[in-house]
Amino acid sequence: GAGVSQSPSNKVTEKGKDVELRCDPISGHTALYWYRQSLGQGLEFLIYFQGNSAPDKSGLPSDRFSAERTGGSVSTLTIQRTQQEDSAVYLCASSPGTGREQYFGPGTRLTVT
Amino acid sequence: AQSVAQPEDQVNVAEGNPLTVKCTYSVSGNPYLFWYVQYPNRGLQFLLKYITGDNLVKGSYGFEAEFNKSQTSFHLKKPSALVSDSALYFCAVNKGNDYKLSFGAGTTVTVRA
Numbered sequence: 001g002a003g004v005s006q007s008p009s010n011k012v013t014e015k016g017k018d019v020e021l022r023c024d025p026i027s028g029h030t031a032l033y034w035y036r037q038s039l040g041q042g043l044e045f046l047i048y049f050q051g052n053s054a055p056d057k058s059g060l061p062s063d064r065f066s067a068e069r070t071g072g073s074v075s076t077l078t079i080q081r082t083q084q085e086d087s088a089v090y091l092c093a094s095s096p097g098t099g100r101e102q103y104f105g106p107g108t109r110l111t112v113t
Numbered sequence: 114a115q116s117v118a119q120p121e122d123q124v125n126v127a128e129g130n131p132l133t134v135k136c137t138y139s140v141s142g143n144p145y146l147f148w149y150v151q152y153p154n155r156g157l158q159f160l161l162k163y164i165t166g167d168n169l170v171k172g173s174y175g176f177e178a179e180f181n182k183s184q185t186s187f188h189l190k191k192p193s194a195l196v197s198d199s200a201l202y203f204c205a206v207n208k209g210n211d212y213k214l215s216f217g218a219g220t221t222v223t224v225r226a
Contacts, residue, residue, distance in 0.1 A: 004156070031212060042203065042218040043157075050212065091156055101147060102214065104156035 002026065004105035006092050012111045013082055021077045021108045025094030032075050033102060034067060035091045043091065049075065082112045115140040117206050119217035127225055132194040134220045136187045136204030146187040147205040147214065148178055157203065163187060174198070194224045 005024045013019050025032050034046040045059040049069040060066070064083075069075040079086055089109050093102035116139045126132050138144055145164050149157040161172025168180045178189045187204060204217040 033214075043216040045213060048212055056213070093157075101159045101162050103159060104149075106154075106156045 004092055004094055004103055006090075006105040006108050008108060009106065010109045010111075012113060015084060015112055016081055018078065018080045019082055019110065021079075021090050021092075021110070023075045023077070023092030023105060025073065025075070025092070026103055027073075029094035029096055029103070030072070031095045031097060031100075031102075032069055033093045033095075034075070034077050035093065036061075036088045037091055037107070038088045046077070046090075079110075082110075084112045086110060087112045115144075115206055115208055115215045117204050117215050117217035119202075119204055119220045121220050122218075123221045123223065125223045125225065126194050128196050129193050132189075132191040132198065132222065132224070134189040134202050134204075134222060136189065136217060137185050138187060138204070138206040139185065140206050140208045142208050144187075145207050146178075146180060148172065148176070148187075148189050149203045149205065149216075150174075151201040151203065151219075153200075160189070160202075194222075196224050196226050198222060199224045 007022045030051045032049040035043045037043050047067045048056040064080045067077045089107040091104055091107045093104045095102045118137045120135055147162045148160040150160050151157045160176050161170050163170045163180045171177045176191050178187055180187050201219050201221050203219050205214045207214050
């Protein structure tokens with residue numbers, strides 16, 4: 001079946017602009033996660049959605065970052081007034097429920113110039 | 114708090130030789146342990162997991178991992194490495210049924226022909 005998809009695959013933006021990154025999870029997966037992977041570093045947890053519960057936003061690095069999940073499916077990560085340090089690969093993952101393995105999308109490579 | 118350590122940034126082996134990627138963890142309670150692999154410019158792929166039961170877990174592509182509670186380790190192994198196994202490997206842990214995975218920094222595996 002279809003895996004997790006993300007769009008765009010690459011995004012180049014100027015410093016100060018807003019960007020939106022999209023994630024389509026695997027159908028039926030109730031949990032959705034966003035991570036950030038900076039060059040040469042591991043994965044940094046950003047935000048977690050589970051069903052209709054309030055999301056865990058504890059990993060968002062600043063108030064410029066926000067995310068929403070509509071209808072329990074598609075999620076959008078928005079970064080306002082982008083900075084050069086926001087340059088990274090943003091990974092989305094979904095899972096059938098808590099404590100289960102996560103399935104990752106291919107990522108969006110964001111470059112802020 | 115939970116954490117994962119991958120003590121080796123890089124592992125180099127010759128094709129056909131055994132491959133081991135080390136992982137130690139720290140978590141209160143029973144751990145759920147995972148291994149993921151990331152090929153260049155791709156998202157993470159799930160390899161295997163340990164939740165309970167047999168300490169030796171078998172996964173995709175001929176990989177296996179051994180859970181050792183006394184040493185708090187979950188090392189990834191493959192008896193005979195292939196050049197195509199060259200990739201970045203991540204170990205991850207969460208506590209019981211918690212949703213937030215903690216990832217190690219990753220180990221780059223290079224298998225030479």
